[in-house]
Each structure stands twice: as structure tokens, then as C-alpha cells.
Amino acid sequence: MxxxxxxxxxxxxxxxxxxxxxxxxxxxxxxxxxxxxxxxxxxxxxxxxxxxxxxxxxxxxxxxxxxxxxxxxxxxxxxxxxxxxxxxxxxxxxxxxxxxxxxxxxxxxxxxxxxxxxxxxxxxxxxxxxxxxxRFQAVPERAPLTMEPNPIRLCCHHLLRRFLARVGRWLWMRGRHSAATEVQA
Structure with a gap:
């Protein structure tokens, strides 16, 4: 060598x-x-x-x-x-x-x-x-790999969903509370 x-x-x-x-x-x-x-x-x-x-x-x-x-x-x-x-x-x-x-x-x-x-x-x-x-082989033989799809999870999308859910619960609870006070009156 x-x-x-x-x-x-x-x-x-x-x-x-x-x-x-x-x-x-x-x-x-x-x-x-x-x-x-x-x-x-x-x-x-x-x-x-x-x-x-x-x-x-x-x-x-x-x-x-x-x-x-x-x-x-x-x-x-x-x-x-x-x-x-x-x-x-x-x-x-x-x-x-x-x-x-x-x-x-x-x-x-x-x-x-x-x-x-x-x-x-x-x-x-x-x-x-x-x-x-x-006869050197400069690079290894090509061996493409398959990749599993990776879903894109947008942080803002989930944040918006959570925010809307909390607002909905707050409105529902407020609506329920005001309905309960009307029934008592």
C-alpha cells in the first residue's frame, strides 16, 4: 500500500x-x-x-x-x-x-x-x-431511504384552538350563571 x-x-x-x-x-x-x-x-x-x-x-x-x-x-x-x-x-x-x-x-x-x-x-x-x-469508489452506492410522513403541527393553530375553547367555556359558564340568576328572580 x-x-x-x-x-x-x-x-x-x-x-x-x-x-x-x-x-x-x-x-x-x-x-x-x-x-x-x-x-x-x-x-x-x-x-x-x-x-x-x-x-x-x-x-x-x-x-x-x-x-x-x-x-x-x-x-x-x-x-x-x-x-x-x-x-x-x-x-x-x-x-x-x-x-x-x-x-x-x-x-x-x-x-x-x-x-x-x-x-x-x-x-x-x-x-x-x-x-x-x-478502481476506488468515490462514494458509497446510492441508497435512498423512505421517510415516514411527519404531520405539521403549527403552534399557533393549537394555541388558537385552546384560546377559543377557554373563551367558549367562560361564555358558557357566564351564560349559565346569568340564566340561573334570572330563574331565581
Whole structure:
């Protein structure tokens, strides 16, 4: 079985820069993306540099569009987008979420050797057959359940009924009391 996603993601808990304003901010985000890629299974320094450069280009592009937000969060989003786009292109998928999730599980689970090199664009060998051979099922089989009907009980409806019943009793008792006094008179 493969090594899978490493449990070294706690290094990402340190606060990220609030803006993409200085070269120090950029260097910090680049370092954190390197650590994240390493946790995903990208260990070769050349592959890491290629992927970090692509991620940073996407982050800079979003910054020019005014859609940056938190730079580290955007960098992580772009890392996942790059991975998903590569899987869609590699497998010829049509954005089928279940198949993309299964392919992502296959590569991140460590079941496809050499996938990081192919993802970085440093290998010409297609891994589509290897990824498909793993055959992960992304989600459990659909099993819809039947639900018993639940009657709607409106609180105000019952409140109104109780109020009218009390008013009716009060009027009945009052009518009875006044009728009794008329009979005595």
C-alpha cells in the first residue's frame, strides 16, 4: 500500500500573511506551498519547484483580478485546482465529480507510482491506465431511504384552538350563571 497523504499538515497552522504586498509575504506563501506539496507526496525538489511556480502564477493572476483574499488559502485552492485539472486532462474526464474524487484518492493514496513527475509535466508517460486500475469508489452506492410522513403541527393553530375553547367555556359558564340568576328572580 502507498504512503498516502502525510500527517505533517500541522506546519500549516501558523498564521499566514494578510496580503500579497511584500516579497516576504510571497516567500512565506511559497514556503508553505512547498510544505503542503510535500505533505501531498511531492518529494522531488525539481517537481516541487515546477508546481510551486505554477501555483504562484495562479495566485498572482487572481491578485491582478482583485480576487486574492487570503494568499495562503488561495494558494491551497489553486494547488487543488491544478491537481484536478491534471486528473481531468490525464483521464479525459468530463468533470464527473465521483470519478475525479476516485482518481484523486488513487494518486494521493500513493497507489500510482510516478504521478508527481507526470503532474509536474516532467514525464511523457501516461498514467491514465494505472490510475483507472486502482478502481476506488468515490462514494458509497446510492441508497435512498423512505421517510415516514411527519404531520405539521403549527403552534399557533393549537394555541388558537385552546384560546377559543377557554373563551367558549367562560361564555358558557357566564351564560349559565346569568340564566340561573334570572330563574331565581
Amino acid at each position: 502507498g504512503s498516502g497523504v502525510n500527517d505533517r499538515l500541522d506546519v500549516l497552522d501558523a498564521p499566514a500573511p494578510a496580503a500579497w504586498s511584500t516579497t516576504e509575504d510571497r516567500a512565506l506563501v511559497e514556503q508553505r506551498v512547498r510544505l503542503y506539496l510535500n505533505a501531498l507526496g511531492v518529494h522531488d525538489p525539481h517537481e516541487t519547484e515546477v508546481l510551486v511556480r505554477r501555483v504562484i502564477e495562479r495566485v498572482e493572476f487572481r491578485a491582478t483580478l482583485g480576487q486574492l483574499g487570503e494568499p495562503l488559502e488561495v494558494a491551497i485552492e489553486e494547488t487543488h485546482r491544478l491537481l484536478d485539472r491534471w486528473l481531468v486532462a490525464e483521464l479525459g474526464l468530463e468533470s464527473d465529480p465521483d470519478r475525479i474524487s476516485a482518481a484523486r484518492a488513487a494518486v494521493l493514496g500513493g497507489h500510482v507510482p510516478g504521478w508527481t513527475q507526470r503532474w509536474a509535466g516532467l514525464s511523457e508517460e501516461s498514467l491514465a491506465d494505472s490510475i483507472r486500475a486502482v
